[in-house]
Amino acid sequence: MVQTVSVQEALSEIGLKILIYAPAGAGKTTLAKTLPKPVLVLDFEGGILALMGEPDIAVCPIRSGDELLQVVRELQNDTTFRSIAFDGLSIFVKRRVQELRSKERVTWDEWQRLTAEMRTAILPLLHIRKHLLLTALPRWVRQKDERGRENGPIIGAVPDLTPAIRNDLIAACDIVAYLASPNDPLIPSPERKLIIVPQDSVQLLTKSRVPNLTEIPADISALLKQLNLPELKPVPSVVPSAESRQPTSVQVAKSVSDQKTEPQPKSEKETHESDSDELTGRIFSLARQLNLDNKALGRLARQHFGEGYIRNLSDEQKRRLIALMEKQLQTKAAVEDPVTAFLAAWRSYRKDATEFPFERELAEIAVKREWTVDELESAVAEKLLDRSIELPDNENGYWMKQVPAELLQHVVSELQLETESEVSTE
Numbered sequence: 001m002v003q004t005v006s007v008q009e010a011l012s013e014i015g016l017k018i019l020i021y022a023p024a025g026a027g028k029t030t031l032a033k034t035l036p037k038p039v040l041v042l043d044f045e046g047g048i049l050a051l052m053g054e055p056d057i058a059v060c061p062i063r064s065g066d067e068l069l070q071v072v073r074e075l076q077n078d079t080t081f082r083s084i085a086f087d088g089l090s091i092f093v094k095r096r097v098q099e100l101r102s103k104e105r106v107t108w109d110e111w112q113r114l115t116a117e118m119r120t121a122i123l124p125l126l127h128i129r130k131h132l133l134l135t136a137l138p139r140w141v142r143q144k145d146e147r148g149r150e151n152g153p154i155i156g157a158v159p160d161l162t163p164a165i166r167n168d169l170i171a172a173c174d175i176v177a178y179l180a181s182p183n184d185p186l187i188p189s190p191e192r193k194l195i196i197v198p199q200d201s202v203q204l205l206t207k208s209r210v211p212n213l214t215e216i217p218a219d220i221s222a223l224l225k226q227l228n229l230p231e232l233k234p235v236p237s238v239v240p241s242a243e244s245r246q247p248t249s250v251q252v253a254k255s256v257s258d259q260k261t262e263p264q265p266k267s268e269k270e271t272h273e274s275d276s277d278e279l280t281g282r283i284f285s286l287a288r289q290l291n292l293d294n295k296a297l298g299r300l301a302r303q304h305f306g307e308g309y310i311r312n313l314s315d316e317q318k319r320r321l322i323a324l325m326e327k328q329l330q331t332k333a334a335v336e337d338p339v340t341a342f343l344a345a346w347r348s349y350r351k352d353a354t355e356f357p358f359e360r361e362l363a364e365i366a367v368k369r370e371w372t373v374d375e376l377e378s379a380v381a382e383k384l385l386d387r388s389i390e391l392p393d394n395e396n397g398y399w400m401k402q403v404p405a406e407l408l409q410h411v412v413s414e415l416q417l418e419t420e421s422e423v424s425t426e
Contacts, residue, residue, distance in 0.1 A: 015083075015131040015232055016224065019169055020194065021090075021138050021159040022179035027192050027218065028087065028135040031179070032057060034219045035083035035131055036232060042071065044088035044095075062086075065096065065121040072124045082232050083131040086122075090137040090160040093118060108377050108399060111391055115164040122165065126172045131232060133220065134169065136160055138178070139388070140186075141203050154186055156203025163390035166205075176207040179218060192218040279318040283310055286325040291345045291366075293374035300325075339363045342373075349373045350398045357405040358412045365415045383411040 022028055029051065032041050037056035044062050051057050058081070062068050075084065086092075096114060125132060139160040143152025157178060159166050170176050177196050180189035187195060187202060197214035198204045216223050287297045298308035304324065305317045313321065342363045347353045366376040380400060381391055384407075392402035400408075 014129050016175070016220075016227075016229070017126055017132045017134075017173045018220065019134045019136065019159065019173045019176045020179050021136040021157070021176075022181065023138055023184065026179050026181040026184060028179060029085075031133060031135070031218060031220060032083075032085040032087065034221050035085060035133060036221055036224065037083070038081050039083045039085060040075070040081040042068070042084065042086045044086075044092040062092070065117055068121045069124070072121075072128065075128050075130070078130075081130060083133070084125065084128065085133040085135070086125060087135050089122070089134050093161055093165065107374055108381050108391060111162070111381060111385070112393070115162060118162070118165045119168060123168060123172070126169075129232075131220070131224075134173070138186075155201070156198075157186055158205040158388055162385065163388050166388070167390065170205070170207055173207065174209045175213070176205065177216075178204050178206060194218055279315060279322065280310055282322055283318060283325065286322065286329060288372070289329055290325060291342060291372045293349070293372055296345075296349050296373070338367050342367050346373050346376075352398050352401075356398075356401040358408050361412045361416070365412070365419050368419050379415060380408075380411055383414060 020028055020031060029041075032039055032051060033054060039057045041051065041057060041059045042062050043059050051059065060071055062071065075081070093114075096117065125134075136159040138157035140154045141156035141158065143155050145151060159169070159176075161169070175194075175196065177194035178187065178198070179192065180187040180195050181192045182188060182190060187198065194216045195204060195214075196206045196208045196216070198206070210227060216226070283297070287293075292300065297310065301310055301313065301321060302308035304321065305313060307313055307317075310318070310321075339360065343360065346359075346363060346366075362376060362380070365371075365379075366373070369375075371379070377400070380403075384391060384403065387407075389403075389407065392399040396402060403411075
């Protein structure tokens, strides 16, 4: 016979999962005090002064995705804590963006890698059998002008996360709410409260699996009583202590440090490479002038020499590659329309010669800003992410061709205005 339990009993096994977002100073960290205790706070912001003097709240600083994964693994069998709070989710994601970026702008590939890493690190928290509070900063929604640009007054907010991660968390959480407070720029409230159904004039991204829940006091324990949930029943197991975690972390950090700092004898190949650094530098300088990113440059080298890694080429192969690239540069310089040359390089990069809407306008912007193809893609990706649009993948063809023409037109308009401003300033 199939065994069934009530919703209350099920929640007593898995706990309530809540995502709260609000600006700094609204009291998101203080919400951890209202969770059923004992509480473990996974802290990334460092703003834990509000938790001083709370004997049933422990803090575990998190500095990387690897540290978070380790803690999550240990918490799966923990019987000490009834609740977990991840404080500073937006800062955690933004810091990882800064660590991943290889250029001034984050590339499309780096966004995809970030999404995969964050899903691996954060989503397991949602499966731990404890009450879970996630806190994030808001990304303001502003009134749009006739060109679709958000430059008017604030009319709403969404959690400040990448679209893919935000969508995953909203789908998994039981409640997603905005924390209103006295100094809030969007919904000023004399008393702190969690808004789930805002007024008609306010646009908020919220959710509740509890029927008829519009707003509640900023007290999660009171909410649990209101829902008439039984006390959480954690799975019994051995609990790793904070002391047992620390040596592991130190040991891992030390081994990585040792690998980086331990002197290694120089091989004959390394000595040879040091002599050819000038040739390598010249190749990358020419690649910049030809609007070739590392992938396109690797394809060019592989096409002629069967090796896509420039530093593995012999000096003679590097000289031949330089001669080839200089010839391409001369051909490019002979082209009267540099936009045409950029389009040719772009189509070669994406291995697709077919035109798509606003392709030439984007190429004109790239030429004026002296961008590579990679930098142009990154600029478009940032504009889409600012609109909370999830980036398409390349499985169904070149990703930018999958962006709706109307949306791409708004992106082009914004980039054109920024370009005009940049050029006039120079």
